[in-house]
Amino acid sequence: MRSSKALPKWAGMNDLANTPGKTPERPPRQRKPDWIRVRAPVSEGYQETRRMMRELNLNTVCEEAACPNIGECWSKKHATVMILGDVCTRACAFCNVKTGMPRAVDPMEPERTAIAAAKMGLEHIVITSVDRDDLPDGGASQFVKVIEALRRTTPDTTIEILTPDFRGKMRPAVEAICAAGPDVYNHNLETVPRLYPTIRPGARYYASLRLLEEVKSHDPMIFTKSGIMLGLGEQRLEVHQVMDDMRSADVDFMTMGQYLQPTPKHAAVEEFVTPKAFGAYGSIARAKGFLQVASTPLTRSSYHAGEDFAEMKAARAAKFAKQAKRQADTLKI
Ligand code: SF4
Numbered sequence: 007m008r009s010s011k012a013l014p015k016w017a018g019m020n021d022l023a024n025t026p027g028k029t030p031e032r033p034p035r036q037r038k039p040d041w042i043r044v045r046a047p048v049s050e051g052y053q054e055t056r057r058m059m060r061e062l063n064l065n066t067v068c069e070e071a072a073c074p075n076i077g078e079c080w081s082k083k084h085a086t087v088m089i090l091g092d093v094c095t096r097a098c099a100f101c102n103v104k105t106g107m108p109r110a111v112d113p114m115e116p117e118r119t120a121i122a123a124a125k126m127g128l129e130h131i132v133i134t135s136v137d138r139d140d141l142p143d144g145g146a147s148q149f150v151k152v153i154e155a156l157r158r159t160t161p162d163t164t165i166e167i168l169t170p171d172f173r174g175k176m177r178p179a180v181e182a183i184c185a186a187g188p189d190v191y192n193h194n195l196e197t198v199p200r201l202y203p204t205i206r207p208g209a210r211y212y213a214s215l216r217l218l219e220e221v222k223s224h225d226p227m228i229f230t231k232s233g234i235m236l237g238l239g240e241q242r243l244e245v246h247q248v249m250d251d252m253r254s255a256d257v258d259f260m261t262m263g264q265y266l267q268p269t270p271k272h273a274a275v276e277e278f279v280t281p282k283a284f285g286a287y288g289s290i291a292r293a294k295g296f297l298q299v300a301s302t303p304l305t306r307s308s309y310h311a312g313e314d315f316a317e318m319k320a321a322r323a324a325k326f327a328k329q330a331k332r333q334a335d336t337l338k339i
Pocket residue numbers: 067068069073074075076077079080084085086306307308309310
């Protein structure tokens with residue numbers, strides 16, 4: 007990684023975004039800076055994970071979203087399973103997943119997901135899905151079945167789910183999923199509210215925030231997590247506002263990563279945010295009280311999810327211990 011001194015002239019221009027009179031030069035679109043480049047996936051571990059996903063006929067967001075971390079994650083047998091098929095009913099401007107009319111829900115998918123977790127010996131698994139606005143429950147019951155199958159087959163595996171917003175059916179969907187007891191409930195806000203009409207037109211920012219609040223109201227012990235992409239044209243103060251909104255919904259873990267344009271048809275990258283700027287955003291988020299923050303150019307919702315979950319649990323335990331000590335000290339006075 008470059009030192010900040012060696013950064014190109016345009017790097018970190020978001021820092022100047024609110025400075026009157028300064029018009030920073032923009033980089034040529036899509037030329038990735040050094041800190042984004044990743045190694046091609048070639049390891050034996052990668053091939054094994056790929057074979058297993060094919061054999062079990064499972065989709066992964068790693069492949070469907072063309073994730074830059076696939077070489078690293080799959081080498082360590084860490085993949086994010088994408089349930090409910092590989093066709094999404096929405097067409098977000100940032101997402102590489104196919105759009106159209108999805109096929110019927112596969113009743114064997116929960117069992118196959120559990121088999122994959124067992125074969126890979128996973129301590130922590132991340133499950134996500136496409137949007138299924140065509141289903142009466144938005145696909146919530148399939149999340150429940152996957153959680154139940156995992157609890158039966160690999161009871162020691164901790165479960166993180168990353169769900170859609172269940173538009174129009176959020177309350178019953180969240181209630182059913184929380185009752186199944188995932189360890190972490192993630193729902194991404196994806197970007198700042200001003201950019202929703204162009205970047206996430208089928209969704210509503212405040213509906214997503216309400217979903218995160220709803221999870222905590224059902225079970226305050228479920229860890230909640232949410233993230234945004236940077237580089238879509240958001241301003242620094244807008245990102246700070248999203249952090250405040252997440253904290254007011256009692257979100258425990260915030261992720262921030264660089265948006266990358268999957269194909270020329272998708273939303274353009276407006277800025278490659280520097281690692282230093284990611285670090286600064288991370289520090290601000292920590293100061294705002296999140297239990298855990300991941301903020302680097304290559305951060306994705308599920309990147310290093312297992313390690314981060316362990317750290318988040320430890321952070322909560324330390325927080326509770328501190329609160330208990332404070333209460334005990336108060337009683338002594
Ligand atoms: S970061 Fe997440 S989506 Fe990307 S390869 Fe790793 S597990 Fe898959």
